[in-house]
Amino acid sequence: MLGELYATLLPNGWVTYAAGGALIGLGTVFIYSLTGISAGASTFLESTLSYVSDRPQFAQYRASRDWRVVFSLGIVLGAAAWAFTFGDGPWLTDVQPWRLALGGVLVGVGTRLGKGCTSGHGVCGVGSGSKTSIVNVATFLAVAIGVAQLVAAMGVSP
C-alpha cells in the first residue's frame, strides 16, 4: 500500500531530488557564507541588460552585473561538468520551442516584477522565513500547476 503510494508520488525515487536540492542549497550557502550575498538567478537577466542598455531600470544593477555573469557561468559549467561525467551526456528537450519562448518571456516579466524566482524567493527567501517570498512561491506554484494541467488537457504535448 505504502509502496504503491511511494511509486505513484515518486516514480523516479527520492535520492536524486534530495541530493540535488541539497547541492543547490550548498552552492547558495557557500556564496552567502563568504560574501553575505543571497544569490538568485533572475536578476542576472536585468543586470546583464545593463551592458547593452542605458535604461536606468537596468543601470541600477551595474554594481552586481559582473559577479552575476560569473555566477550564471558557474551554473552552466557546473551542470555541464555533471552531465558529461556522471550524468547522461548531452540531452535535448522535446518541449516545443514556442512553449519555451513564450514561457520564457512570461518568466522574464514575472520574476523581475515579482522580485525573484525559484532560487531567490523559493530557496533564499523561503530559507529566510520571508513572508513575501512564501506568498510569491505559493502564488507561482498554484498558477503553474493550473496552467500546466490546462495545457496538457488541451492536448499540447510535448
Next chain:
Amino acid sequence: MVAKDHESHPLFLPAVFVGGLVFGVGLAVSEMARPEVVLDFLQFEDFGLLLVMGGAATVTATAYAVVGRLRDSAPLTGWDYERRLKSFDRNVLLGGTVFGVGWGLSGICPGAAYASLGIGNVTILWAIGGMFAGAYLQGWLRAVVAGDESPAATAEVSD
C-alpha cells in the same frame, strides 16, 4: 542590498564562481534542468520537485540561522549577514502570477535554464532569449507606468 565595490577581494569572483558551479551541479543532479521533469511535477506525475526546493531551502535556512552567529560580517566583502527579506506589494502577487503562467507553460525557470544549457540542451536558448526579452519588456513597462513603486520606477535587487 546596497551596491558597493565588489572588486574588493581577489577571491570574491572565484568564490561566486565556485558557488555557481555547485549550484549548477545541484540543478543537473536534481533533474530540474529538464523542463519535462518540472512539467511532470506540475501535472502531479512526479513530486520530486518538492524535495528539491524543500531540500535546498532547508540547507539554506540552516545557514541563515547559524552563519550570522558565528561571524559578524562576510570575510570577502565585509558585508553584514542579512536574511533575504523583500517588501511586500501587489507586484509580488502580480509577478508571481505571470511567472507561474510562464513556468507552467514552459517548465523552465531562470537558474534551471542556465543549467539546461550546460547539459547540452541548446533548444533552451528559446527560453533564455524569451527571458531576456521579458526582462527588457518589464523594464520598459515600468518606465512607462512610472511611479508604480519609486520615482525611478525601479525593481528591487532581488535574485
